[in-house]
Amino acid sequence: MSRHRYPQTEVDAVYRAIAERRDVRHFLPDPVDPALLQRLLHAAHLGPSVGFMQPWRFVRIASPTLRNDIHALVEQERVLTAQALGQREDEFMRLKVEGIRDCGEVIVVALMPDREPHIFGRRTLPEMDLASVACAIQNMWLAARAEGLGMGWVSLFDAAQLAQLLHMPAGAKPVAILCLGHVQEFYARPMLEQEGWAGRQQLDDLIFSDTWGQRQPR
């Protein structure tokens, strides 16, 4: 066993947060303590990033009007997504895919502008900036679960329209509308699984040995 290992109760807590983190869309209207919000944003800011570029920017939505405008953008995209799904349109429309008007806090996360000079780890894979932002969001998600708050990542929106609404500079790109807040309960399983939309795949089917598609020797 590694001498750097945390005590067992702390190891258990890390795995517990990973297992019990959920994408949440049902919230209580209670406000989020500003100090707690700051801790969560700090957790996000400790995330890994390609070339240490820290491409994340956070816009806290304080204005109720703006929150409604953001909700309208998501609703517009929800309908377009449903239409694009064809056969599953009605099933999709019955899903709850956001909690923007119900949650305590809405945070928009965006990629910073002027990312082009950052080529360390991005010369062939420019999307690593987005991967870095996702790492920050995952930190926040796990910290929120440990703090007892729910969080949902909403990506049903037209990025250009949201950027315009929030007066983002050219080159900045919103990638997440985060709904954050207190909850009655955490879903036991992913909501999309509970609703029969999709199920978790078998890990063994996703791990290959040496060659794509070749199963690991047991």
Ligand SMILES: Cc1cc2nc3c(=O)[nH]c(=O)nc-3n(C[C@H](O)[C@H](O)[C@H](O)COP(=O)(O)O)c2cc1C
């Ligand atoms: C990049 C990203 C974007 C997502 N966008 C949405 C979304 O727009 N609406 C939604 O209901 N869930 C969204 N989700 C949540 C997923 O549906 C959810 O993570 C998945 O069903 C597994 O559930 P779990 O997070 O509770 O484990 C998003 C998740 C990720 C990682």
